[in-house]
Amino acid sequence: MSWLLVYPILIPLLTAVLSYLFRNSPAGRWISVAGTVALLLASVVLMSEVLEQGVVAAQMSNWQAPFGITLVADLLGAVMVVITAITGLATVIYSLSEIPERLERLGFHALLQTLLMGVCGAFVTGDLFNLYVWFEVMLISSFGLLVLGASREQLDGGIKYVLLNLVSTIMFLAGTGLLYGLTGTLNMADLHLAVREVENTGLLTTIAVIFMVAFGVKAALFPLFFWLPASYHTPPVAVSAIFAGLLTKVGVYALIRMFTLVFDHDVAFTHTILLWAAVVTMVTGVLGAAAMNDFRRILSFHIISQIGYMVLGLALYTPLGLMGAVFYLVHHIIVKANLFFVAGVAKRIGGSTDLSRLGGLYAHAPVLAFLFLIPAFSLAGFPPLSGFWAKYVVVKAALDLEMWFVAGVSLAVGLLTIFSMTKIWGSAFWPAHPDGIKPRLSDLPMGDRMALMLPIVALAALTCIIGLFPESFVLFAERAATQLLDPTDYVTTVLGVQP
Amino acid sequence: MQSLILTTTTRLLAALLLMFSVYALLRGHNLPGGGFIGGLIGATAFILYTIATSVDEAQAALRVDPSNLAMAGLGVAALGGIGAGFAGDPFFTGQWLFLFRDGDSYVPLSTVLVFDIGVYMAVFGGILTLVFALEQEI
Numbered sequence: 001m002s003w004l005l006v007y008p009i010l011i012p013l014l015t016a017v018l019s020y021l022f023r024n025s026p027a028g029r030w031i032s033v034a035g036t037v038a039l040l041l042a043s044v045v046l047m048s049e050v051l052e053q054g055v056v057a058a059q060m061s062n063w064q065a066p067f068g069i070t071l072v073a074d075l076l077g078a079v080m081v082v083i084t085a086i087t088g089l090a091t092v093i094y095s096l097s098e099i100p101e102r103l104e105r106l107g108f109h110a111l112l113q114t115l116l117m118g119v120c121g122a123f124v125t126g127d128l129f130n131l132y133v134w135f136e137v138m139l140i141s142s143f144g145l146l147v148l149g150a151s152r153e154q155l156d157g158g159i160k161y162v163l164l165n166l167v168s169t170i171m172f173l174a175g176t177g178l179l180y181g182l183t184g185t186l187n188m189a190d191l192h193l194a195v196r197e198v199e200n201t202g203l204l205t206t207i208a209v210i211f212m213v214a215f216g217v218k219a220a221l222f223p224l225f226f227w228l229p230a231s232y233h234t235p236p237v238a239v240s241a242i243f244a245g246l247l248t249k250v251g252v253y254a255l256i257r258m259f260t261l262v263f264d265h266d267v268a269f270t271h272t273i274l275l276w277a278a279v280v281t282m283v284t285g286v287l288g289a290a291a292m293n294d295f296r297r298i299l300s301f302h303i304i305s306q307i308g309y310m311v312l313g314l315a316l317y318t319p320l321g322l323m324g325a326v327f328y329l330v331h332h333i334i335v336k337a338n339l340f341f342v343a344g345v346a347k348r349i350g351g352s353t354d355l356s357r358l359g360g361l362y363a364h365a366p367v368l369a370f371l372f373l374i375p376a377f378s379l380a381g382f383p384p385l386s387g388f389w390a391k392y393v394v395v396k397a398a399l400d401l402e403m404w405f406v407a408g409v410s411l412a413v414g415l416l417t418i419f420s421m422t423k424i425w426g427s428a429f430w431p432a433h434p435d436g437i438k439p440r441l442s443d444l445p446m447g448d449r450m451a452l453m454l455p456i457v458a459l460a461a462l463t464c465i466i467g468l469f470p471e472s473f474v475l476f477a478e479r480a481a482t483q484l485l486d487p488t489d490y491v492t493t494v495l496g497v498q499p
Numbered sequence: 500m501q502s503l504i505l506t507t508t509t510r511l512l513a514a515l516l517l518m519f520s521v522y523a524l525l526r527g528h529n530l531p532g533g534g535f536i537g538g539l540i541g542a543t544a545f546i547l548y549t550i551a552t553s554v555d556e557a558q559a560a561l562r563v564d565p566s567n568l569a570m571a572g573l574g575v576a577a578l579g580g581i582g583a584g585f586a587g588d589p590f591f592t593g594q595w596l597f598l599f600r601d602g603d604s605y606v607p608l609s610t611v612l613v614f615d616i617g618v619y620m621a622v623f624g625g626i627l628t629l630v631f632a633l634e635q636e637i
Contacts, residue, residue, distance in 0.1 A: 006590040016573070017574035058589055061590070061592050062588055062589050062592045110570065
């Protein structure tokens with residue numbers, strides 16, 4: 001059983017090795033596809049195990065917790081692994097058409113798989129230092145993906161990305177060191193118990209804020225988000241899609257994990273900071289998007305504004321709020337990756353991502369226009385799509401606490417989201433193309449069309465399914481939130497003792 | 500710049516360094532040594548050879564692409580962890596086999612060694628990838 005937790009790390013690792021060794025032949029990319037399918041299967045098995053048994057944990061090398069590295073999956077961790085595998089598979093299939101052979105020969109697929117390994121590792125680890133290691137794995141592989149091909153624009157974005165993320169990593173390491181000095185343990189379940197013994201709560205709060213900044217950079221919270229819009233529009237679309245879908249969400253996940261499991265000693269202080277950071281993040285993100293004029297840049301700023309909703313759910317710190325955060329995480333990964341995929345197809349057939357150089361997509365590629373509307377409306381929170389339920393739960397949680405202002409702001413941000421989506425619609429889809437190009441999907445070769453459209457259709461279907469049949473997903477999010485707020489099961493499974 | 504002294508001593512030193520790197524690799528685990536330092540020492544041999552001759556000759560002497568070697572090393576290291584699965588233990592639990600037991604002396608073989616060999620290859624290949632790239636730039 002303990003191996004179920006290892007597969008999400010092991011499978012991408014072996015896939016990375018094999019696809020690198022075969023990078024000069026077509027076999028490399030098919031190994032990558034097969035490996036990601038295997039990852040999806042393994043993650044589904046893990047999910048069903050967690051649904052049946054509750055929290056599952058495994059001690060690596062048989063070193064008992066809290067001394068060794070523990071891998072652990074609760075409902076949140078397991079669902080994140082599943083969604084990582086889904087996004088990963090969509091990206092790999094999409095990249096079959098988009099990524100030129102030149103980049104494949106440089107090891108594109110190996111880097112992509114290493115990124116998936118880092119993300120999965122971060123979701124299943126139960127050890128703070130190990131989490132740091134997975135963050136490093138993610139940072140290095142994502143930097144590699146960002147600058148692969150080394151155009152001037154990519155290097156410019158890549159440097160900003162890596163510099164700001166290194167700052168976050170150093171903060172993370174410093175916080176980890178301080179926390180270890182204070183408690184003598186880095187196992188997260190053990191930390192949950194150890195921080196209750198700490199008398200110097202002032203220092204503990206300081207450490208909590210250091211972690212908040214470290215993960216805030218990763219999650220692109222206000223005012224630490226500048227690296228994101230500076231870099232996400234430069235790499236190939238498949239890369240920006242997986243970055244947009246997954247990377248910031250790992251930061252949000254780490255925030256949720258640490259600020260429910262470890263730093264819950266002074267909720268009034270820490271979570272109030274989170275609350276206002278979330279509100280300002282929502283607003284700046286959506287205003288930034290309104291000011292942009294590039295398909296991918298608008299979407300990048302929307303990531304920031306949506307991160308605000310997730311952190312808001314955490315900051316409210318009620319069962320309903322956390323449930324909204326979990327629901328939002330899953331919904332947003334699907335929708336955002338999908339929008340980037342659509343932007344990529346628009347670029348492919350329309351020749352640009354600059355809105356003033358695009359047009360005619362509605363007239364000549366109505367299928368694409370329809371497939372854009374689904375995730376776009378879902379992002380803005382139209383019923384009956386997944387985004388509606390995600391927003392509804394978060395706003396309801398704010399209203400329950402009688403935070404009228406916060407609820408009002410999040411509704412207004414939803415409106416502004418619609419505004420920038422209509423902006424994309426109004427210049428890329430509605431009017432004729434400025435250069436007189438007729439962007440038709442049917443002009444693409446059959447194989448390319450399949451590889452590009454399959455992920456878009458599948459992800460759009462997923463957001464519709466979540467939207468139309470929300471009961472089971474809502475119930476699931478509720479169970480996940482309960483586990484987060486009462487980590488008894490988590491702690492007993494990891495340590496094997498009653499807290 | 501070609502230096503006769505360097506090329507002549509490199510022939511000797513490179514062989515010695517490679518041998519010593521394997522010694523360091525096998526000595527590891529319970530004593531100072533292991534895959535990482537072994538890989539570094541091994542890479543030094545080829546770096547020396549690169550400086551004495553050229554990247555092309557060092558690459559020809561190595562036969563395989565060092566980046567392939569590094570990635571394969573990662574795979575070998577993972578195999579060292581997978582070995583535990585056949586014994587029904589969690590990932591990366593060390594599995595030991597004691598051969599030729601005769602009183603106090605025996606030959607211990609373990610999955611830990613497999614892991615160390617993987618690390619050796621990863622470090623060796625990784626360092627050489629960097630050095631070859633840097634030397635070619637110059």
